[in-house]
Amino acid sequence: MALKLAQSEFEIERDSQKCISCQVCVRQCSNDVHEYDSDEDIIYSDNDKCVGCHRCENLCPTGAIKIKEKEAEFKKNYNWTSSHLRNIYKQADSGGIILTGMGCDKPYPVYWDHILFNAAQVTNPSIDPLREPMEIKTFIGRKPDKLNMEISKDKNGNTKIKLKTKIPPQLELSTPIMFSAMSYGSISFNACMSLAAAASKFGTFYNTGEGGLHEDLYGFVNNTIVQVASGRFGVDKNYLNKAAAVEIKIGQGAKPGIGGHLPGEKVTRDVSRTRMIPKGTDALSPAPHHDIYSIEDLSQLIYALKEATDYKKPVGVKISAVHNVAPIASGIVRAGADFITIDGFRGGTGAAPLVIRDNVGIPIELALASVDRRLREEGIRHKVSIIVAGSIRSSSDVIKAIALGADAAYIGTAALVAMGCHLCQKCYTGKCNWGIATQDPYLTKRLNPEIGTRRLLNLLHSWSLEKKEMLGGAGINAIESLKGSREHLRGIDLSEKELAILGIKHAGEAW
Amino acid sequence: MKKIYIKEQYCIGCRLCEIHCQVKHSKSKKIIKAFKDEKEDIVSRVLVEEVGYNSFAIQCRHCSDAPCVEACISGAMVKNENTGVVTCDEEKCVGCWMCIMVCPYGVIKRDLPRGRVASKCDLCVDEDIPVCVKNCPNEALKFIDTSETDSKEEVEVESN
Numbered sequence: 001m002a003l004k005l006a007q008s009e010f011e012i013e014r015d016s017q018k019c020i021s022c023q024v025c026v027r028q029c030s031n032d033v034h035e036y037d038s039d040e041d042i043i044y045s046d047n048d049k050c051v052g053c054h055r056c057e058n059l060c061p062t063g064a065i066k067i068k069e070k071e072a073e074f075k076k077n078y079n080w081t082s083s084h085l086r087n088i089y090k091q092a093d094s095g096g097i098i099l100t101g102m103g104c105d106k107p108y109p110v111y112w113d114h115i116l117f118n119a120a121q122v123t124n125p126s127i128d129p130l131r132e133p134m135e136i137k138t139f140i141g142r143k144p145d146k147l148n149m150e151i152s153k154d155k156n157g158n159t160k161i162k163l164k165t166k167i168p169p170q171l172e173l174s175t176p177i178m179f180s181a182m183s184y185g186s187i188s189f190n191a192c193m194s195l196a197a198a199a200s201k202f203g204t205f206y207n208t209g210e211g212g213l214h215e216d217l218y219g220f221v222n223n224t225i226v227q228v229a230s231g232r233f234g235v236d237k238n239y240l241n242k243a244a245a246v247e248i249k250i251g252q253g254a255k256p257g258i259g260g261h262l263p264g265e266k267v268t269r270d271v272s273r274t275r276m277i278p279k280g281t282d283a284l285s286p287a288p289h290h291d292i293y294s295i296e297d298l299s300q301l302i303y304a305l306k307e308a309t310d311y312k313k314p315v316g317v318k319i320s321a322v323h324n325v326a327p328i329a330s331g332i333v334r335a336g337a338d339f340i341t342i343d344g345f346r347g348g349t350g351a352a353p354l355v356i357r358d359n360v361g362i363p364i365e366l367a368l369a370s371v372d373r374r375l376r377e378e379g380i381r382h383k384v385s386i387i388v389a390g391s392i393r394s395s396s397d398v399i400k401a402i403a404l405g406a407d408a409a410y411i412g413t414a415a416l417v418a419m420g421c422h423l424c425q426k427c428y429t430g431k432c433n434w435g436i437a438t439q440d441p442y443l444t445k446r447l448n449p450e451i452g453t454r455r456l457l458n459l460l461h462s463w464s465l466e467k468k469e470m471l472g473g474a475g476i477n478a479i480e481s482l483k484g485s486r487e488h489l490r491g492i493d494l495s496e497k498e499l500a501i502l503g504i505k506h507a508g509e510a511w
Numbered sequence: 512m513k514k515i516y517i518k519e520q521y522c523i524g525c526r527l528c529e530i531h532c533q534v535k536h537s538k539s540k541k542i543i544k545a546f547k548d549e550k551e552d553i554v555s556r557v558l559v560e561e562v563g564y565n566s567f568a569i570q571c572r573h574c575s576d577a578p579c580v581e582a583c584i585s586g587a588m589v590k591n592e593n594t595g596v597v598t599c600d601e602e603k604c605v606g607c608w609m610c611i612m613v614c615p616y617g618v619i620k621r622d623l624p625r626g627r628v629a630s631k632c633d634l635c636v637d638e639d640i641p642v643c644v645k646n647c648p649n650e651a652l653k654f655i656d657t658s659e660t661d662s663k664e665e666v667e668v669e670s671n
Contacts, residue, residue: 020546022530028523061530062543228544435523442564448521449647 006089008047018064019043025056025065030431030443038221046506053424055433072208098354101427101437103254103346103391103413106358106453107163110346111365111498112397117505118488120475127477131470134432136467140245140385140407141170142338146385164508169314171225171245173408174203175478176440177398179456180343180389180410181227181249181318183211185262185271185283185352186445187416191436193248194376194452195417196220197437201453202460205409210260210285210383211415212248218242227318230259231285236239237308239391245313245339246305248298251391253347253364255356260285262350265431267310289413306336311498314338321345321367322360323345333375333384344390348413352429364390365404369502372405381405381484395466404502405484418459419452487511512573512595513656515634515644519567522559522651528568535642537633552624556632557643558617568634568643568652573597579610579619579631585630588629596634604628622650648666 013034025034034050034056036042057065068249074082087098101243127134148164151313179195190435192206192214199206207225207399208217212234214510217224217350226243228235231468251257262359263272272279281312292298298317305315316339317332319325329340349357388401398409406476417423420434427437467479476482490507491499499506530542533553537545545553554658557570573590577597580588587603587611590596599610599619606627611619621628644654 020530020543020545022526022546024525027525059525059527060528061646172646176532339616399525440564443525445521445564446523446649450653451650 004393006093007070007073007104009070009073009086010050010052011047011070012045012050013066013068014043015064015066016042018062020062020064022061024061028055028059028433030433030438032442034102034298051424051426051429052422053426053433054414057410069369080389083314086216087094097268099351099428100347100354100357101346101351102259102423104358105425108345108363110391111363111494112393114399114492114494114498115400115468115502115504116490116492117396117399117403117474118490119473124475126132126475127472129472130466131148132471132472133477135480136464136470136471138173138408138479139170140173140316140339140383140387142168144168145382148272149272169245169312171205171314175460175467176402176406176408177310177392177417177460177463178204178225178349178387178408178410178411179206180224181207181209181226181252181342182350182412182416183209183233183262184214184274185211185266185439186297186437188432188447189214189216190268190449190452191416191419192217194456195415195447196223197449197453198456198460199223201457204460205244205245207247208243211262211271211283212276213239213242214274216271225316228301229285230287230289231283232384233277233283233285236276240305240308245316246309247316247339247341248289248301248305248337249318249319250292251318251322251343252361253343253345254347254349256345257287257321258321258352258356264429267330268439271439291462293333295335298332300357302336305341316341316385316387318343318389320347321362322366325362325363325367326370329384330374330378330380330384335382336383336385339385339407341387342371342390343410344388347390347429348416359448364388364401364496366501368401368404368406373503376405376484387498395463396470398463399467399470399482400489402479403485403488404504405486407483415456416460418455419447441485463504512658514573514656516653516657517568517569517643518651518653519565519569520651521649522566523570523649524559524566525648526559526563527646527648528566528652531558531642531646532557532570532632536630554620554622554624554630556618556620557628558591558620563657564669567605568633569618570643570646571597571634572616573632573634578613578615579629582609582613584609588634594636596630596636598633598636599631601625601627636644 023036026036031049034045044323144165150162152160152166173451184192197207197216200220203224210227210229222240224243225245227247227249229249262278266283301314317337321344345361349464385407387408388406392409392411432440434440435443491504492507533557534542534545537549537553561566568603580590585605587600587602619629622628640654645654
């Protein structure tokens with residue numbers, strides 16, 4: 001079709017003074033943006049094909065390339081923005097649903113950025129985490145209603161205290177951060193390997209997502225959370241027992257109410273073995289679990305999984321943050337879940353319809369606050385651990401989430417960014433230039449798991465240090481003391497209603 | 512001795528090793544100047560071999576019983592007994608190319624622009640780390656001494 005209404009999103013600026021025609025950009029672009037003309041010894045770049053992943057810019061040895069977002073490409077219009085126009089042009093061309101990757105990028109309010117954390121002054125001393133003990137270890141799992149102790153005296157007359165209550169299975173996290181569910185298939189093996197190795201070395205957990213567990217990752221059994229989703233890919237007894245915990249996935253923040261679709265091209269030999277589906281076939285996850293239409297049905301699956309794992313592993317449920325999230329969470333606790341994962345509307349994905357990603361669900365901050373309050377009101381908060389997900393961008397987001405009532409946070413996008421992701425949102429094409437969201441052997445090599453692991457460990461380490469600093473500054477010496485302590489938070493630039501839902505005071509209000 | 516080991520599973524075929532090797536062995540040592548003014552005159556001593564999606568960067572292995580040293584008719588090719596590094600003294604090299612004939616790895620090249628001399632990896636002896644290793648964005652080249660360490664990873668590297 002000669003008529004092209006959509007214009008390119010990016011502009012590639014190549015400084016001819018600096019370009020040495022070394023062709024690194026040509027070799028690195030999986031979208032064939034750059035082309036070398038040997039007659040003229042010049043590299044030409046096609047703006048239309050650029051997805052803005054910045055791979056060429058990062059690898060150019062002379063810094064000759066700059067990828068810029070094209071400005072003023074359409075006549076300025078606050079109503080008909082360029083993304084609206086571009087999408088209409090695309091759809092008028094194709095007649096299809098617009099796909100996208102990663103999380104919602106629309107300018108909805110980010111409540112983390114409207115919440116401020118407290119610090120100690122005079123009346124309560126702050127703590128220096130470099131000189132004094134600071135505990136950020138936490139446990140995920142159902143806690144008993146009460147603890148029964150047996151107090152006895154031994155023959156020397158010393159008092160002995162023995163815990164009589166049987167503690168349900170717990171996950172021990174050295175830091176309240178885990179890697180969220182990203183399936184093998186949606187991301188490369190090297191990316192899975194990096195996540196697993198980093199989780200194992202740091203003493204936390206990674207989640208397999210719904211794509212089964214590659215047998216080369218069986219060794220990380222003590223740091224693996226396996227997922228059981230609507231497609232039930234790769235699920236058998238062996239799979240469930242190669243993990244420390246099991247998570248039932250009901251929904252995902254980026255696409256609540258929507259199933260998954262891994263295109264057949266990504267179902268390589270290894271992916272097909274891991275998912276237990278024929279090679280080259282589309283992996284379709286239905287929107288609902290076809291055996292779950294009520295809390296009672298969910299309970300049956302939870303207990304089926306607990307039976308299969310001998311009641312030795314926590315079984316949790318992941319839901320996306322939707323309008324009715326608090327009562328649903330209450331039902332999930334009563335169904336027997338040991339932890340609930342709530343995924344906010346900014347959570348990432350390998351592929352989702354744009355219209356769903358950008359318009360469905362609610363912010364994680366509000367969902368977390370209302371779930372935590374609801375479970376407290378019903379007296380069942382201790383029966384479950386709450387894990388939040390959906391755009392946890394920094395250590396301060398984690399701290400704020402814990403003060404709002406979370407037990408731990410899942411990071412997905414942040415982990416991918418640590419491994420090189422530049423949020424170009426083209427995961428669904430399978431052409432990830434950073435070797436993350438692809439199965440193309442030419443591209444997957446680009447993520448060396450040794451480097452990936454090291455970078456993830458650095459991220460966990462630095463966030464943990466920052467959290468300790470923040471806790472110390474507030475005069476708290478253990479993360480457990482912060483949990484659900486909303487008095488440490490103040491809202492800024494928020495309405496009465498927003499403050500009421502978050503359950504926090506406005507900045508300037510004293511205790 | 513410290514040698515360059517290849518992790519071919521992580522070579523991404525970007526050829527930045529070749530580029531930085533050329534710069535290192537240019538007159539100006541400045542990347543833009545080297546490529547603008549001397550491009551035709553500098554030969555890379557590391558070579559990226561590529562078939563399909565498999566690729567790896569190979570340079571002189573500095574063999575313990577280097578056949579090139581034995582084959583050299585003018586005594587230009589020598590192995591330093593202390594460091595183990597094999598170098599070609601370009602003053603002595605007469606360009607008979609015997610070293611190229613006997614090299615089992617095919618990593619010696621003819622450097623015609625600079626006169627008839629054999630061009631090969633000198634392990635960047637004046638640098639802490641050879642530039643190809645230092646500039647590999649995916650750590651597909653490693654500069655390690657396998658005799659000093661016996662960790663599993665290094666053994667694995669040695670095997671290739």
